[in-house]
Amino acid sequence: MAKQKSAKKNDDWTKTLTRVFVVFILISCVLGFTLTMGFFSIFKTAADGSGIVVSYTIRDDSGVPVLSSEETIIENEGVIAGVSQPMQMVIGQNYSDFIVPIEVYMYPAGVTSYALFEPELTAIADGAKGMHEGDTKTVPFPFGEAMVRDMTAEQYTLIGGNYSEAEIGMWIPLGFAPQPEIVLDNETAPETVATRMAKIVEMENDTLTVQYGYASADIAIEQIV
Structure with missing residues (x-):
């Protein structure tokens, strides 16, 4: 029984880390896109x-x-x-x-x-x-x-x-x-x-x-x- 509880905790922790990682990736993508657009805007020439x-x-x-x-x-x-x-x-x-x-x-x-x-x-x-x-x-x-x-x-x-x-x-x-x-x-x-x-x-x-x-x-x- 103790092994089952331990396995369940490990599984929940893995899922939590996965969600955090996905959120981190999404935030990084948004920030990266924003910074990239801002970076490339300096090359626009009137x-x-x-x-x-x-x-x-x-x-x-x-x-x-x-x-x-x-x-x-x-x-x-x-x-x-x-x-x-x-x-x-x-x-x-x-x-x-x-x-x-x-x-x-x-x-x-x-x-x-x-x-x-x-x-x-x-x-x-x-x-x-x-x-x-x-x-x-x-x-x-x-x-x-x-x-x-x-x-x-x-x-x-x-x-x-x-x-x-x-x-x-x-x-x-x-x-x-x-x-x-x-x-x-x-x-x-x-x-x-x-x-x-x-x-x-x-x-x-x-x-x-x-x-x-x-x-x-x-x-x-x-x-x-």
């Missing part, structure tokens, strides 16, 4: 036709963050315009409009439509070519320097400004229609106007010059599809 998710920080010519989706930048440096989600885009896609609005949280207005320009998005997409998931890069906007507009004191008043209080370096919100054109009269503004922050760079003879072009974008590839 190319024409690739869908990408891009975290970004757009900066002006002095390096100040204007717009960002990066939490550390927002917390440590702050932003002039607002905060957005990472962008989803397809490398090589054509944009039908010069102005491509995105949703941005701007204090204190809340979520609003913000004007990015087709050359900016194209530069980001072109700059992402050859990058891998996790890679970072600074993409210059050489065209940003030429994006300026002169405004009279009267035109500045039409968008809610006070010329006597304006000064060089001040950031002001502009409204852009899809054409694109800067909307100077709220009474005739179309419904599709998107906001964009611009910086006063010059003042002379009751006229001010605003620069609405930016200098660069720091990008990080979060995902390649």
Whole structure:
């Protein structure tokens, strides 16, 4: 009888070890698959036709963050315009409009439509070519320097400004229609106007010059599809 009990205990112990071994193998397979997929994802290369998710920080010519989706930048440096989600885009896609609005949280207005320009998005997409998931890069906007507009004191008043209080370096919100054109009269503004922050760079003879072009974008590839 004692031998039978001992044999039964050994059999139960063997079954238990077998179950544990099977569970261990299953867990190892799942972890191995997950790690393997994560390992091979680093070899994905962004190319024409690739869908990408891009975290970004757009900066002006002095390096100040204007717009960002990066939490550390927002917390440590702050932003002039607002905060957005990472962008989803397809490398090589054509944009039908010069102005491509995105949703941005701007204090204190809340979520609003913000004007990015087709050359900016194209530069980001072109700059992402050859990058891998996790890679970072600074993409210059050489065209940003030429994006300026002169405004009279009267035109500045039409968008809610006070010329006597304006000064060089001040950031002001502009409204852009899809054409694109800067909307100077709220009474005739179309419904599709998107906001964009611009910086006063010059003042002379009751006229001010605003620069609405930016200098660069720091990008990080979060995902390649």
